[in-house]
Amino acid sequence: xxxxxxxxxxxxxxxxxxxxxxxxxxxxxxxxxxxxxxxxxxxxxxxxxxxxxxxxxxxxxxxxxxxxxxxxxxxxxxxxxxxxxxxxxxxxxxxxxxxxxxxxxxxxxxxxxxxxxxxxxxxxxxxxxxxxxxxxxxxxxxxxxxxxxxxxxxxxxxxxxxxxxxxxxxxxxxxxxxxxxxxxxxxxxxxxxxxxxxxxxxxxxxxxxxxxxxxxxxxxxxxxxxxxxxxxxxxxxxxxxxxxxxxxxxxxxxxxxxxxxxxxxxxxxxxxxxxxxxxxxxxxxxxxxxxxxxxxxxx
Amino acid sequence: xxxxxxxxxxxxxxxxxxxxxxxxxxxxxxxxxxxxxxxxxxxxxxxxxxxxxxxxxxxxxxxxxxxxxxxxxxxxxxxxxxxxxxxxxxxxxxxxxxxxxxxxxxxxxxxxxxxxxxxxxxxxxxxxxxxxxxx
Amino acid sequence: xxxxxxxxxxxxxxxxxxxxxxxxxxxxxxxxxxxxxxxxxxxxxxxxxxxxxxxxxxxxxxxxxxxxxxxxxxxxxxxxxxxxxxxxxxxxxxxxxxxxxxxxxxxxxxxxxxxxxxxxxxxxxxxxxxxxxxxxxxxxxxxxxxxxxxxxxxxxxxxxxxxxxxxxxxxxxxxxxxxxxxxxxxxxxxxxxxxxxxxxxxxxxxxxxxxxxxxxxxxxxxxxxxxxxxxxxxxxxxxxxxxxxxxxxxxxxxxxxxxxxxxxxxx
Numbered sequence: 001x002x003x004x005x006x007x008x009x010x011x012x013x014x015x016x017x018x019x020x021x022x023x024x025x026x027x028x029x030x031x032x033x034x035x036x037x038x039x040x041x042x043x044x045x046x047x048x049x050x051x052x053x054x055x056x057x058x059x060x061x062x063x064x065x066x067x068x069x070x071x072x073x074x075x076x077x078x079x080x081x082x083x084x085x086x087x088x089x090x091x092x093x094x095x096x097x098x099x100x101x102x103x104x105x106x107x108x109x110x111x112x113x114x115x116x117x118x119x120x121x122x123x124x125x126x127x128x129x130x131x132x133x134x135x136x137x138x139x140x141x142x143x144x145x146x147x148x149x150x151x152x153x154x155x156x157x158x159x160x161x162x163x164x165x166x167x168x169x170x171x172x173x174x175x176x177x178x179x180x181x182x183x184x185x186x187x188x189x190x191x192x193x194x195x196x197x198x199x200x201x202x203x204x205x206x207x208x209x210x211x212x213x214x215x216x217x218x219x220x221x222x223x224x225x226x227x228x229x230x231x232x233x234x235x236x237x238x239x240x241x242x243x244x245x246x247x248x249x250x251x252x253x254x255x256x257x258x259x260x261x262x263x264x265x266x267x268x269x270x271x272x273x274x275x276x277x278x279x280x281x282x283x284x285x286x287x288x289x290x291x292x293x294x295x296x297x298x299x
Numbered sequence: 300x301x302x303x304x305x306x307x308x309x310x311x312x313x314x315x316x317x318x319x320x321x322x323x324x325x326x327x328x329x330x331x332x333x334x335x336x337x338x339x340x341x342x343x344x345x346x347x348x349x350x351x352x353x354x355x356x357x358x359x360x361x362x363x364x365x366x367x368x369x370x371x372x373x374x375x376x377x378x379x380x381x382x383x384x385x386x387x388x389x390x391x392x393x394x395x396x397x398x399x400x401x402x403x404x405x406x407x408x409x410x411x412x413x414x415x416x417x418x419x420x421x422x423x424x425x426x427x428x429x430x431x432x433x434x
Numbered sequence: 435x436x437x438x439x440x441x442x443x444x445x446x447x448x449x450x451x452x453x454x455x456x457x458x459x460x461x462x463x464x465x466x467x468x469x470x471x472x473x474x475x476x477x478x479x480x481x482x483x484x485x486x487x488x489x490x491x492x493x494x495x496x497x498x499x500x501x502x503x504x505x506x507x508x509x510x511x512x513x514x515x516x517x518x519x520x521x522x523x524x525x526x527x528x529x530x531x532x533x534x535x536x537x538x539x540x541x542x543x544x545x546x547x548x549x550x551x552x553x554x555x556x557x558x559x560x561x562x563x564x565x566x567x568x569x570x571x572x573x574x575x576x577x578x579x580x581x582x583x584x585x586x587x588x589x590x591x592x593x594x595x596x597x598x599x600x601x602x603x604x605x606x607x608x609x610x611x612x613x614x615x616x617x618x619x620x621x622x623x624x625x626x627x628x629x630x631x632x633x634x635x636x637x638x639x640x641x642x643x644x645x646x647x648x649x650x651x652x653x654x655x656x657x658x659x660x661x662x663x664x665x666x667x668x669x670x671x672x673x674x675x676x677x678x679x680x681x682x683x684x685x686x687x688x689x690x691x692x693x694x695x696x697x698x699x700x701x
Contacts, residue, residue: 048393058573157376192375196428414563425569
């Protein structure tokens with residue numbers, strides 16, 4: 001089985017902490033990934049208008065690149081990329097008419113019929129690595145950390161690309177438990193963070209972001225765990241504005257799930273690029289005196 | 300504010316366009332309001348999605364266009380997965396956006412965004428916003 | 435193209451052809467029909483589009499520059515009879531084909547941002563701020579298909595979206611700024627202007643700088659070579675020729691760093 005890795009644009013800049021921690025973890029878990037040598041932006045959102053096929057071309061082109069590498073699976077870390085690639089893939093598998101139109105338009109590429117499978121890294125860890133194997137590799141259990149997993153929208157909706165059967169998602173909980181953390185479920189964990197409305201209607205987006213953050217704190221969590229750079233922007237980078245506007249009562253640390261994975265695997269803080277997180281996120285980890293990573297975290 | 304509905308106000312071509320673009324039978328909506336309950340933006344909406352659906356059923360093109368509801372939608376699909384009638388409301392909202400954008404009018408103007416805003420945003424914020432809000 | 439020169443002199447007129455840079459029709463040369471902006475013209479085969487248009491009576495005030503395939507002034511779009519596909523080329527480089535339908539696109543409106551290269555931050559974010567429309571790319575690849583230089587336009591736009599200025603600069607190196615990419619762009623991007631900014635930032639801030647070059651420039655500016663240059667400009671042509679012929683030359687294929695001239699006063 002050959003596995004391609006599709007990073008997504010933001011993971012190469014502002015969300016380097018999401019990517020670097022994941023790549024180091026993959027290496028530690030002896031997972032053989034190959035980043036696609038050639039890829040384009042997936043488009044971040046799935047086109048929902050029935051006649052708008054041109055916007056499916058970007059993700060399909062990436063899937064063709066994975067097929068050309070001889071890959072069975074393409075693994076993603078970013079929730080939005082996962083959603084966009086997975087939905088385009090289903091479209092190419094299931095809709096014969098649209099598939100033909102899209103393939104005909106891309107006359108410079110090979111025809112694609114949904115040959116590759118799109119997998120989010122959380123699913124990959126559960127289904128290909130396995131919780132038991134992962135548990136056996138944990139060197140620094142995240143003991144004493146009370147973490148609230150935040151799914152957002154694109155890992156779960158719509159139903160046909162949900163990373164788990166719709167209903168009560170538990171994969172994030174299981175993952176964090178394997179890492180040794182205490183997991184706090186909270187009602188807003190599947191509420192949308194405001195997404196791209198942070199550009200168009202920032203106040204509306206800030207209001208939902210504040211609701212989510214307050215929901216997390218009030219449930220007793222010390223930090224939120226994320227898998228999407230846009231959620232991270234709305235829920236973490238915008239906290240300063242929320243505090244200033246009295247929409248938020250206190251700062252809330254946030255981590256990408258891959259950063260916590262790397263810490264738990266004993267890979268130290270360096271691969272986690274905590275310089276891209278808010279200061280309090282690294283400080284919280286340090287305050288827990290987790291063995292073998294406390295010094296590296298802030299450097 | 301009362302809205303007058305008569306044979307003259309019902310724009311059937313608008314209804315057909317919404318149905319075709321969204322691929323959804325908007326007449327299935329029976330006004331339960333589950334969509335508004337699930338919508339993370341409902342606190343910000345002057346017109347809840349239930350009302351948009353009703354207006355669309357009656358072909359009230361101008362009333363729909365004047366609401367900001369579909370411009371406040373984040374395509375999170377919370378409404379779509381909870382609708383008891385199986386309507387994918389996110390697709391209806393997309394159809395309404397498209398009907399406006401296809402006149403070569405932008406809702407968000409990329410060229411007018413402040414530099415500082417563009418610099419601080421993650422790329423996916425711009426990509427997704429421009430896909431949904433520029434023509 | 436050299437057939438005309440090497441063809442036997444005993445003329446078989448039907449085989450005579452015009453050559454790429456000559457608009458004078460040899461006697462008996464074969465002509466073919468082409469359509470320029472919808473109007474039919476009979477032009478000699480084997481001419482370039484530019485020469486064929488001049489043969490047909492067009493006079494270029496714009497849409498023509500170097501005539502050598504490098505200035506980007508004569509981008510041309512054409513279709514072949516009975517085929518839906520668009521083709522692109524430079525008028526000065528592309529040879530006419532029978533029944534091609536063509537129009538020149540010497541200019542296409544494209545947003546070019548203003549900036550000061552001395553003040554710009556050498557970051558991807560600075561490029562994003564000047565060209566936010568970058569994020570409207572839909573990866574349709576029409577840009578790459580339109581490029582007469584074979585530049586992988588979509589790939590450099592993708593690299594920029596990923597924040598990789600160096601990759602974008604390298605991938606776009608062959609761009610001649612003709613603007614055909616922008617004319618075909620679904621996202622209304624000015625790809626070639628964005629790439630130019632990437633190359634400028636790469637050249638000024640990212641690419642390693644050669645220390646010896648800066649040193650030599652400083653020496654020149656300090657006047658180290660003024661005297662010898664002054665002497666050279668006052669020499670007669672014969673003196674200059676003599677000096678040139680008698681100059682010390684590094685032997686061909688001399689291993690690197692093994693040769694030194696006898697006269698080192700100007701080093």
